[in-house]
Amino acid sequence: MYNQRPAPVFLDLFRIRFPAGAITSIAHRAAGVLLFLALPFLVYLLDLSLQGPEGFARAGTLLQSWWMRPVSVVLVWSLLHHLLAGVRFLLIDVDVGAHLQPARASARVVNILGIALALAYAGWIV
Amino acid sequence: MTQPVHGLRPWLLQRVSALYLAGFALYLAGHFLLQPRHGFETWQAWLGHPLMRLAGSGFILALVVHSWIGIRDIILDYAAGAGWRLLLLTLVGLVLAGCGLWALRVLLLAVG
Numbered sequence: 001m002y003n004q005r006p007a008p009v010f011l012d013l014f015r016i017r018f019p020a021g022a023i024t025s026i027a028h029r030a031a032g033v034l035l036f037l038a039l040p041f042l043v044y045l046l047d048l049s050l051q052g053p054e055g056f057a058r059a060g061t062l063l064q065s066w067w068m069r070p071v072s073v074v075l076v077w078s079l080l081h082h083l084l085a086g087v088r089f090l091l092i093d094v095d096v097g098a099h100l101q102p103a104r105a106s107a108r109v110v111n112i113l114g115i116a117l118a119l120a121y122a123g124w125i126v
Numbered sequence: 127m128t129q130p131v132h133g134l135r136p137w138l139l140q141r142v143s144a145l146y147l148a149g150f151a152l153y154l155a156g157h158f159l160l161q162p163r164h165g166f167e168t169w170q171a172w173l174g175h176p177l178m179r180l181a182g183s184g185f186i187l188a189l190v191v192h193s194w195i196g197i198r199d200i201i202l203d204y205a206a207g208a209g210w211r212l213l214l215l216t217l218v219g220l221v222l223a224g225c226g227l228w229a230l231r232v233l234l235l236a237v238g
Contacts, residue, residue: 032196036218039193039225047232049169056166083151086144093141 020107027111028085031078038075069125077118084110136195143192150185173233182233190226194219 049059062068088106092098097106157172164172172178201214 029196029200032193033200036193036197036221039189040221043225043229043232046229050173050232053166056169079151083148087148090141090144 020104020111024085024088024107024110027081027114028089031082031085034074034078035082038078072125073118073122076121077114080117081110081114084114136198139191140195143188143195146184146188147192150181150188153181179233183230186226186229186233190222194222197222 045059045062048055048062050056063072088097088110091106092103097103161168173182197218198215201211201218205211205214
């Protein structure tokens with residue numbers, strides 16, 4: 001059963017510490033939720049793209065529409081961050097880079113690399 | 127269902143499915159880097175290849191399992207109250223089952 005105790009009193013979001021690893025972790029969750037929310041649309045695109053040449057062309061037009069470009073950048077970031085952070089968590093599971101210093105360093109690498117690659121993708125589709 | 131409540135099986139399933147998804151994602155990334163532009167015929171031939179149907183079905187299955195465990199964990203972490211949990215878990219289960227079956231139908235029946 002879930003916890004019935006009152007929430008901690010000292011829970012000021014501007015005063016609690018949020019180190020790199022915490023950002024990696026919460027962003028991994030947020031990215032996973034975004035990918036889940038995008039699933040129905042992605043399956044729809046796959047379906048449309050295989051309904052003959054017209055459907056394929058319409059799927060391409062949809063992907064390149066003005067509203068889909070920023071959405072696709074967010075989704076590409078979600079996928080990259082989720083994948084990179086996931087690989088990091090798997091390595092930590094098998095005790096690779098599990099100590100504080102390497103774990104902090106890898107968290108920073110994951111946080112920055114996800115954003116950098118997503119920005120590169122954004123530059124590529126503009 | 128007399129087993130004690132434990133989380134080892136979902137924990138392990140989450141990681142096994144993650145490995146498959148990561149491998150498949152690398153294959154997809156490599157494919158699109160080597161061949162960024164598709165026409166309908168090459169697109170259909172690529173997705174309709176028997177090996178792709180097999181590996182792609184595995185991908186869909188792994189994605190459904192992985193998403194279910196991940197979203198389930200988030201709901202159990204943040205949603206308090208049995209009613210909320212049941213409602214959210216049911217919705218997520220329906221969406222995932224629907225998306226999984228739809229994608230399998232597209233990959234196995236609609237191609238070629």
